[in-house]
Amino acid sequence: MSRDVQIRVADAEDLVWIHELRHRVYAQELRQHAPRPERRLHDALDGDNVYLVAARGPVRMGFVNLTPPWLGRYGLDKYLSRDELPLLSEGGAFEVRILTVEPRWRSTAVAPLLMYAALRWISSRGGRTVVAMGRTELLDMYLAVGLRPLGHTVRSGAVTFEVLTGEVAALTQVATTRYRTALERFRTVVDWQLDMEWAPGPDGCEHGGASFTAIGTDFRTLHRRHEIVAADVLDAWFPPAPGVRAALAEDLSWSARTSPPTGAEGMLSELAKARALPAETLVAGAGSSDLIFRAFGRWLTPTSRVLLLDPGYGEYAHVTERVIGCRVDRFRLHRKDGWRIDIGRLASVVEAGRYDLVVVVNPNNPTGRHAPAAELCTLIEAAPARTRWWIDEAYLGYVDLAESLAPLAAVDPRVVVCTSLSKMYALSGARAAYLVAEPATAALLRRWTPPWAVGLPAQLAAVATLRDPAYYRACWLRTHALRRRLAADLAQVDDTVAVEEGVANFLNITLPYDGPSAARLVRECRRHDVYLRDLSPLSPQYEGRTVRVAVRDAAENARIVAAYEAALETLLPSSLSKRAPGRPATPVTGLAR
Numbered sequence: 001m002s003r004d005v006q007i008r009v010a011d012a013e014d015l016v017w018i019h020e021l022r023h024r025v026y027a028q029e030l031r032q033h034a035p036r037p038e039r040r041l042h043d044a045l046d047g048d049n050v051y052l053v054a055a056r057g058p059v060r061m062g063f064v065n066l067t068p069p070w071l072g073r074y075g076l077d078k079y080l081s082r083d084e085l086p087l088l089s090e091g092g093a094f095e096v097r098i099l100t101v102e103p104r105w106r107s108t109a110v111a112p113l114l115m116y117a118a119l120r121w122i123s124s125r126g127g128r129t130v131v132a133m134g135r136t137e138l139l140d141m142y143l144a145v146g147l148r149p150l151g152h153t154v155r156s157g158a159v160t161f162e163v164l165t166g167e168v169a170a171l172t173q174v175a176t177t178r179y180r181t182a183l184e185r186f187r188t189v190v191d192w193q194l195d196m197e198w199a200p201g202p203d204g205c206e207h208g209g210a211s212f213t214a215i216g217t218d219f220r221t222l223h224r225r226h227e228i229v230a231a232d233v234l235d236a237w238f239p240p241a242p243g244v245r246a247a248l249a250e251d252l253s254w255s256a257r258t259s260p261p262t263g264a265e266g267m268l269s270e271l272a273k274a275r276a277l278p279a280e281t282l283v284a285g286a287g288s289s290d291l292i293f294r295a296f297g298r299w300l301t302p303t304s305r306v307l308l309l310d311p312g313y314g315e316y317a318h319v320t321e322r323v324i325g326c327r328v329d330r331f332r333l334h335r336k337d338g339w340r341i342d343i344g345r346l347a348s349v350v351e352a353g354r355y356d357l358v359v360v361v362n363p364n365n366p367t368g369r370h371a372p373a374a375e376l377c378t379l380i381e382a383a384p385a386r387t388r389w390w391i392d393e394a395y396l397g398y399v400d401l402a403e404s405l406a407p408l409a410a411v412d413p414r415v416v417v418c419t420s421l422s423k424m425y426a427l428s429g430a431r432a433a434y435l436v437a438e439p440a441t442a443a444l445l446r447r448w449t450p451p452w453a454v455g456l457p458a459q460l461a462a463v464a465t466l467r468d469p470a471y472y473r474a475c476w477l478r479t480h481a482l483r484r485r486l487a488a489d490l491a492q493v494d495d496t497v498a499v500e501e502g503v504a505n506f507l508n509i510t511l512p513y514d515g516p517s518a519a520r521l522v523r524e525c526r527r528h529d530v531y532l533r534d535l536s537p538l539s540p541q542y543e544g545r546t547v548r549v550a551v552r553d554a555a556e557n558a559r560i561v562a563a564y565e566a567a568l569e570t571l572l573p574s575s576l577s578k579r580a581p582g583r584p585a586t587p588v589t590g591l592a593r
Contacts, residue, residue: 007117008193010051010063016040017060018051025100032157045075049097052117052194054110062101064114066121068094070543076133076163079154087131087150087165091332092310092540094122096132112179113186115145117194119171124196124519126540127168133161146174169322172200195519207315209233211531229559231550232522232531234365234395234506236426237482238475238553240461241468244427247460260456263446267459271434274466280439281410283446284454287431288394288420292319295416295435295445296357299388300324304356307331307349309341311366311539313392316359329353332541335510339367339500343375350383358383361392363399366535366548368502373403380408380415391417395504397424398476406436413438423505425465425472430458479505483551489561490549494568508535509564511545516571518547524570530563 010018019040026032027041050066067074074088074095082089096118101110122130133154134142142164152163175183176199183199192198201207209232215224239245248255261267264284272279285291292315300306302325308316310330320326331346333339341360350358363370380389391405396419409417417436422428432454437445454462465472487507491499498510511518518534525532533548549560 004056004191005061005113005189006053006055006191006193007113008053008055010053014051014053014055014060014063015046018053018063019046021060021063021100021102022098026098026157026159030157030159032159034157043075045071045073050121052114052121054101054105054114054117060102061105061108062099062110062114064099064118065097066094066118067097068125068127068543069540074131076131076154079133079156080152080163085131085150085152085163087129090129092127092330093129093131093165094125094127094540096122096130109182109186111141112182113190116175116183116186119168119175120196120198120200121194123168123172123200123537125536125544126538126542128540130166130168130171132164134164136160136162145179146171176200195517195523207318209531209533210526214526214529214531227529229530229552229556229563231552231556231560232533232548233428234423234504234550235428236423236475236505237479237551237556238426240426241465241471243464243468244461247464248457252457255456255460258456260452260454260459262451263449264454264459267432267454267462268434270463270466274469275404275406275436277406277410277436278439281436281442283435283437283442283449285433285435285449286454286458287422288392288418288433289315290431290453291418291433291435292316293323294448295390296320296324298445298448300326300357302326305329305353307353307355307358309333309360309364311339311364311535311541312359313361313365314538316361320357326356329355333364333367333369335541339364339369341369341371341375343371343379347379347382350379350387354384355387357388357390359390359392361394363395363502363504365395365504366506366508366533366538368500368504368506368508370399370403370503373405376405377408380412383414385414387414389415391415392419393417394420394423397472398479398504409436409438411438413441416441421462421465424476425462426475427458427461427465430461431455432458432462479551482554482557483507485554486549486551486557486560489557490564493561493565494572496572497568505551506548507551509547509549510542511547511572513545515545517544518542519544520571521547521564521567524567525560525563528559528563528566530560532560 019042022041023036023039027035033041045067048071051063053063054061069092075097076085076088076095087093099111099114139162147164147166150163150165154161154163187198211228211230211232214228268279268282268284271282296319304326306320306326306328308328308330310332321328331349393404396404405415406417409415420433483501487499487501490509496512500508518536522532522534535542535546535548536544
């Protein structure tokens with residue numbers, strides 16, 4: 001197979017061939033459908049779902065069809081009810097359909113390549129579950145890639161199918177381990193034209209952004225930091241407080257070479273005073289990820305059941321699902337509700353689910369919405385006694401520190417509050433964070449904290465930070481003004497694109513249904529050294545169309561707007577700005593604080 005074999009999304013000309021091939025294979029060859037005079041076969045889902053094509057120049061070799069969950073209907077609906085197949089009603093299943101290869105290419109790698117392309121497309125859109133109908137005579141092929149039968153056999157015409165499913169993470173693991181050698185070989189011969197990378201990241205998690213790669217992770221081209229707009233990570237646009245800079249600059253050689261206080265005692269003492277909390281309720285960490293891994297690793301096992309918000313910060317899904325292997329359920333937030341948490345619905349889910357842990361990021365990343373502390377306190381009070389609550393308040397300063405649930409966490413053994421000093425205090429590089437828990441819980445976690453977990457520069461920076469609250473309050477207020485200005489400027493570029501503000505240092509933009517994918521927009525903006533974050537891998541709720549933009553200073557925000565406008569001129573010409581028939585208009589909305 002030569003390098004000119006393309007894997008791409010079908011275009012209008014491809015669709016003509018697809019409908020003709022479907023007729024030749026499924027009406028004439030397999031007799032699944034009655035022949036049609038026009039010699040083309042299509043169904044009600046065509047026009048809304050996605051076809052991926054394998055081709056060599058003008059020669060088309062095969063295709064596969066994908067039905068995403070946001071359509072609300074599946075090909076399987078023709079054969080099974082939602083009661084018979086409740087997986088289709090859970091809101092996150094992607095259907096893989098009609099894997100079809102031209103006869104002359106059936107003994108080649110075309111079918112496996114299309115199956116792998118389908119998996120990567122689904123993963124890049126936040127997919128977690130795949131459902132498919134596989135012909136019974138090809139069942140061994142589907143079982144070999146990790147799909148498993150659901151116990152339903154479907155007959156259509158003269159063809160019998162087995163209904164199959166698989167978790168995207170598990171299927172990816174099979175593909176990248178069992179078939180690693182084949183994938184490496186295919187990678188050298190395939191012209192990959194899809195909008196995601198050929199291979200997933202090494203651990204399958206979207207950690208942070210890609211802007212540091214452009215700067216240079218070997219630190220040899222740090223001058224690039226002045227050329228890059230790093231709006232794909234939520235680092236503060238403002239510098240640390242003057243006292244922080246002074247503390248670090250006073251004797252940098254000493255702080256770099258000197259071992260810090262073993263348990264960050266001074267940092268915790270300053271936190272206790274600043275937050276009016278007992279010192280015995282505090283645990284220090286080298287960033288919130290350190291605390292998440294440490295605490296969850298102690299509390300959870302593969303038998304634990306966890307509830308996460310969806311969309312939500314991806315690190316929690318990574319730790320609970322991929323690292324520990326917990327059973328994880330999602331509490332879905334919806335765009336039509338402004339991404340707000342329905343407290344009543346969440347209460348009923350928690351009461352019925354008997355969860356070991358519920359994670360709430362508040363304000364939420366990536367939706368930018370905040371749930372009032374009073375509502376969360378009422379929710380927790382009514383929850384089962386065995387359910388632990390992890391409240392992540394990394395962005396709370398942008399709302400009001402008085403909204404913290406830390407006072408509740410200090411006395412209620414069911415509640416833990418985690419707060420990063422990175423994002424809202426401009427200390428992302430220093431890596432400093434803390435959690436609040438009742439004394440017994442905190443003491444156990446301190447036992448499992450290694451000595452010198454937080455470096456001396458980070459401890460010095462944290463203490464100086466906490467001594468200048470007025471500086472940060474002013475920075476947070478300025479952030480709101482910068483965000484509102486950025487949102488207004490972005491909204492003026494194209495009125496088919498939705499701009500959604502939240503309460504923190506970022507906003508989201510959602511492209512129209514008939515426009516480019518979020519991944520393509522992100523890629524195009526990088527041509528201008530502007531880095532944005534494609535939210536698609538975090539959740540299928542974003543439908544592959546939403547991009548997060550971190551608030552920067554006024555000059556960098558202007559660069560973001562210019563790059564965004566240039567990208568849309570390339571990706572969204574006037575012929576595409578007309579909304580497809582039957583599609584809802586994409587509103588320009590503000591969810592401002």
